[in-house]
Amino acid sequence: MKIEIKNEEVRSEIIQRIEEISGENIYKCYQCGKCSAGCPSADEMDLLPNQVIRNLQIGKVDAVLNSRSIWVCATCYMCWIRCPRGVNLTSLFEACRLMTLRQNLDQVGLKEAIKESEEMDIPQIAIISLLRKLTS
Amino acid sequence: MNKRIGVFICHCGLNIAGTVDVDALREAVGKIRNVVYVKNYIFLCSQPGQEMVSDAVKEHKLDGFIVANCSPTLHEKTFRTIAIKLGMNPYLVEVANIREQSSWPHSKQPDYATKKALKIIKGTIKKLERNIELYTQRVGLTKRALVIGGGIAGIQAALDIADGGYEVLLLDRKQSIGGHMAQISETFPTLDCPQCIMTPKMTEVAQHPNIKLYTYSEVEEISGFIGNFTVKLRQKARYVDWDKCTGCGECIAKCPSKPLSEFNRNLCKGTAIYRDFEQAVPSYPVINKEACLYFQKGVCRVCEKVCPAAAINYEDKDIIKEEKIGAIIIATGYDLMPIQALGEYGAGKYKDVVDGMQFERLLASTGPYAGNVKRPSDQKVPESVVFIQCAGSRDPETHYPYCSKICCMYTAKQALLYKHNVHHGKAYIFYIDIRSNGKGYEEFVQRVQEEEGVVYIRGKVSKVFKRGDKLVVWGADTLTGQTVEIETDLVVLASAMIPSTGSLNLASKTRLATDKFGWFSEAHPKLRPVESVTGGYFLAGTAQAPRDIPETVAQASGAASKVLALFSNEYIESDPVIAQVDPEICNRCGYCESVCAYGAVKLNPKTRIAEVNEVLCEGCGACAATCPSGAISHRNNSRKQIFDMISVATENYDQITTKFDK
Ligand SMILES: Cc1cc2nc3c(=O)[nH]c(=O)nc-3n(C[C@H](O)[C@H](O)[C@H](O)COP(=O)(O)OP(=O)(O)OC[C@H]3O[C@@H](n4cnc5c(N)ncnc54)[C@H](O)[C@@H]3O)c2cc1C
Ligand code: SF4
Ligand code: SF4
Ligand code: SF4
Ligand code: SF4
Numbered sequence: 001m002k003i004e005i006k007n008e009e010v011r012s013e014i015i016q017r018i019e020e021i022s023g024e025n026i027y028k029c030y031q032c033g034k035c036s037a038g039c040p041s042a043d044e045m046d047l048l049p050n051q052v053i054r055n056l057q058i059g060k061v062d063a064v065l066n067s068r069s070i071w072v073c074a075t076c077y078m079c080w081i082r083c084p085r086g087v088n089l090t091s092l093f094e095a096c097r098l099m100t101l102r103q104n105l106d107q108v109g110l111k112e113a114i115k116e117s118e119e120m121d122i123p124q125i126a127i128i129s130l131l132r133k134l135t136s
Numbered sequence: 137m138n139k140r141i142g143v144f145i146c147h148c149g150l151n152i153a154g155t156v157d158v159d160a161l162r163e164a165v166g167k168i169r170n171v172v173y174v175k176n177y178i179f180l181c182s183q184p185g186q187e188m189v190s191d192a193v194k195e196h197k198l199d200g201f202i203v204a205n206c207s208p209t210l211h212e213k214t215f216r217t218i219a220i221k222l223g224m225n226p227y228l229v230e231v232a233n234i235r236e237q238s239s240w241p242h243s244k245q246p247d248y249a250t251k252k253a254l255k256i257i258k259g260t261i262k263k264l265e266r267n268i269e270l271y272t273q274r275v276g277l278t279k280r281a282l283v284i285g286g287g288i289a290g291i292q293a294a295l296d297i298a299d300g301g302y303e304v305l306l307l308d309r310k311q312s313i314g315g316h317m318a319q320i321s322e323t324f325p326t327l328d329c330p331q332c333i334m335t336p337k338m339t340e341v342a343q344h345p346n347i348k349l350y351t352y353s354e355v356e357e358i359s360g361f362i363g364n365f366t367v368k369l370r371q372k373a374r375y376v377d378w379d380k381c382t383g384c385g386e387c388i389a390k391c392p393s394k395p396l397s398e399f400n401r402n403l404c405k406g407t408a409i410y411r412d413f414e415q416a417v418p419s420y421p422v423i424n425k426e427a428c429l430y431f432q433k434g435v436c437r438v439c440e441k442v443c444p445a446a447a448i449n450y451e452d453k454d455i456i457k458e459e460k461i462g463a464i465i466i467a468t469g470y471d472l473m474p475i476q477a478l479g480e481y482g483a484g485k486y487k488d489v490v491d492g493m494q495f496e497r498l499l500a501s502t503g504p505y506a507g508n509v510k511r512p513s514d515q516k517v518p519e520s521v522v523f524i525q526c527a528g529s530r531d532p533e534t535h536y537p538y539c540s541k542i543c544c545m546y547t548a549k550q551a552l553l554y555k556h557n558v559h560h561g562k563a564y565i566f567y568i569d570i571r572s573n574g575k576g577y578e579e580f581v582q583r584v585q586e587e588e589g590v591v592y593i594r595g596k597v598s599k600v601f602k603r604g605d606k607l608v609v610w611g612a613d614t615l616t617g618q619t620v621e622i623e624t625d626l627v628v629l630a631s632a633m634i635p636s637t638g639s640l641n642l643a644s645k646t647r648l649a650t651d652k653f654g655w656f657s658e659a660h661p662k663l664r665p666v667e668s669v670t671g672g673y674f675l676a677g678t679a680q681a682p683r684d685i686p687e688t689v690a691q692a693s694g695a696a697s698k699v700l701a702l703f704s705n706e707y708i709e710s711d712p713v714i715a716q717v718d719p720e721i722c723n724r725c726g727y728c729e730s731v732c733a734y735g736a737v738k739l740n741p742k743t744r745i746a747e748v749n750e751v752l753c754e755g756c757g758a759c760a761a762t763c764p765s766g767a768i769s770h771r772n773n774s775r776k777q778i779f780d781m782i783s784v785a786t787e788n789y790d791q792i793t794t795k796f797d798k
Contacts, residue, residue, distance in 0.1 A: 031568075032596040034598050048614075048619065050612065
């Protein structure tokens with residue numbers, strides 16, 4: 001499998017926007033993988049946290065925005081706590097989510113979410129944060 | 137007042153000319169009062185450049201000149217030497233630093249850089265106008281060196297100086313010399329044991345007629361200056377009379393008190409009366425007062441009874457000795473960061489999470505298990521070992537940003553030695569990058585991977601925790617893009633190297649500069665790596681930065697050769713750019729005395745007028761800035777000169793047009 005690194009994709013506007021919103025410099029990351037090693041949601045991710053950053057570093061923003069990973073992230077901040085370079089990956093994930101949400105593209109429907117929460121007896125606060133995170 | 141000033145503007149290739157509009161600069165400088173000659177040149181420091189300067193000084197009968205180029209630390213000497221050759225006083229030559237202070241920092245604002253360069257030159261002209269001729273002073277020197285720290289760095293430096301024919305005092309705060317190298321099992325990449333390659337050197341030190349050993353001693357106070365230091369040393373109470381002791385070790389064998397062994401990094405017990413290790417130099421023991429039953433509880437005195445030489449002396453006291461010294465080498469080495477700080481790896485919590493040096497002791501034939509690798513918790517032979525590299529290094533966020541430089545190599549070595557020890561054992565190394573840039577190093581790592589079957593996993597570990605009697609390691613394998621889990625018996629952390637404890641204290645006693653971590657700073661990172669910024673002090677080994685044994689030894693020999701070069705002189709010339717008191721104006725307040733960090737300015741006890749000791753004064757200018765009556769001035773940086781320069785610096789920028797102006 002070969003991917004092409006394209007000048008117009010590397011440091012593209014949208015990636016710079018993601019950096020700006022998150023306040024993070026994606027090139028601080030030296031790909032040690034410590035974030036992935038400690039991430040409680042890593043098993044559910046199609047791209048590991050360090051791979052998310054890697055894709056951004058080489059300009060593959062679509063791979064990131066289309067991945068499950070950014071929505072699966074539990075926002076637990078474990079990656080940030082452990083990262084030796086102090087990369088706040090949680091913020092980066094949030095910025096990636098905003099890229100989609102700001103186009104009014106919800107990730108969950110309000111009705112199903114509420115229905116599911118009633119069936120599964122999920123506390124309201126969890127629902128609120130879910131909606132905050134996954135809807136525009 | 138100098139009235140025939142020449143200005144030479146250097147392009148420094150494109151370093152200056154690539155940013156600064158040097159033609160506009162030349163034109164503007166030519167219009168300044170008292171400037172009779174201006175010339176641009178591509179590399180002033182080149183041979184033809186220097187000749188051009190020399191010729192122009194003669195031809196235009198200049199009475200002083202300015203070179204506008206790089207930092208004075210680089211080429212001030214070059215151009216002042218030209219002046220000396222021409223019979224001009226060298227202090228009538230000044231450097232206007234337009235590279236580090238203008239073209240480099242303002243490379244993106246060429247117009248501003250050009251205008252700032254003009255200000256720098258103009259200010260320097262103002263200063264030069266009032267410069268006076270100065271002359272150096274000659275002082276004698278004591279040709280005797282002090283080496284602080286007796287690790288392999290200190291040992292090598294001491295031997296080289298002693299072989300050069302000068303007396304050396306070798307000081308170490310431990311009972312024995314040897315430092316960390318004595319603790320290592322075998323050394324990469326050749327795998328010779330320190331007992332084989334270092335003990336001969338230690339013996340040579342002990343026998344050398346020019347070396348005086350001061351172990352179990354520390355620096356109390358240092359005063360003086362290059363060539364003329366007075367050092368007070370504290371020889372700590374040993375409670376053993378080394379003049380009587382034969383080093384037989386009867387006392388050690390019988391001592392009933394068993395504190396943890398520092399040399400074995402607390403993995404096993406030692407004794408209260410001890411020597412650091414079997415081949416210790418000197419071989420005479422000392423009593424650890426904190427652990428001794430007699431000192432703590434008032435009963436025992438077994439060592440006294442068994443000592444055939446009647447060498448035990450419980451009344452022993454610290455002794456302060458004073459020595460005259462000409463040059464000092466700092467070789468205080470390193471320590472490893474306390475691994476307790478690496479909580480996510482269970483360090484400090486689980487006995488079987490050890491640091492690199494503890495693992496060296498587990499491997500060493502002189503170690504707690506006589507070279508058979510066992511787990512500290514239950515003495516089980518570990519079926520597998522997980523090594524974690526960069527533990528605390530390359531971690532600007534929580535620990536140390538720098539690479540400790542040696543751990544990639546010693547981890548590879550340790551994995552190999554473990555495999556040689558436990559043939560069926562499995563070794564895993566978590567790494568981010570492998571740094572094996574030394575002679576034979578990459579080949580060594582390849583051998584460890586290919587022939588020893590050590591498994592390298594590219595990724596960092598995030599968590600180590602206990603499951604039953606196993607340790608569970610959670611990491612990532614960034615090459616397959618998966619998270620991994622390994623159950624193992626022993627975890628070894630390649631923890632970051634840090635400056636040895638007490639470095640900052642020594643730095644303040646010697647007034648030496650360190651970086652923010654406490655590594656001693658060299659005078660120039662590339663060109664003066666073994667000298668410190670302060671005259672008479674030299675650096676050797678890991679006191680300066682992390683490095684391995686070959687580099688340490690090379691640097692130690694380098695420092696020794698600098699000392700030998702210094703000792704080949706009969707006198708030292710002191711810099712005349714220092715403070716000067718006008719006794720007519722001094723109002724005897726003594727403020728200067730309280731601000732001088734070097735004790736160089738004092739009120740005369742009789743007249744109560746300030747006097748500067750010309751040799752002690754470092755020319756920092758603190759007194760001149762403090763003196764309320766303006767009695768102290770700094771030679772060639774007089775109040776008038778400083779104010780002239782400030783008025784230039786605060787002028788508007790609009791008096792030069794550059795090619796960048798539209
Ligand atoms: C686990 C491990 C394994 C290693 N394996 C290898 C290897 O296989 N090969 C290799 O090339 N390198 C290896 N190294 C690196 C090696 O240990 C160092 O390069 C070398 O020991 C540095 O020597 P040094 O003299 O600079 O410092 P040190 O050995 O630290 O010596 C400093 C000495 O100064 C004394 N001292 C400190 N402060 C004071 C003070 N204020 N007053 C008086 N005395 C003081 C100390 O007591 C000590 O004796 C290893 C390092 C580690 C941590
Ligand atoms: S822990 Fe930090 S540096 Fe390491 S891969 Fe993750 S984001 Fe990058
Ligand atoms: S007196 Fe102290 S050092 Fe001597 S044998 Fe007893 S405990 Fe050991
Ligand atoms: S030498 Fe290797 S293990 Fe040590 S800090 Fe540098 S990269 Fe990490
Ligand atoms: S210039 Fe500095 S070192 Fe010299 S006497 Fe004044 S304060 Fe002391």
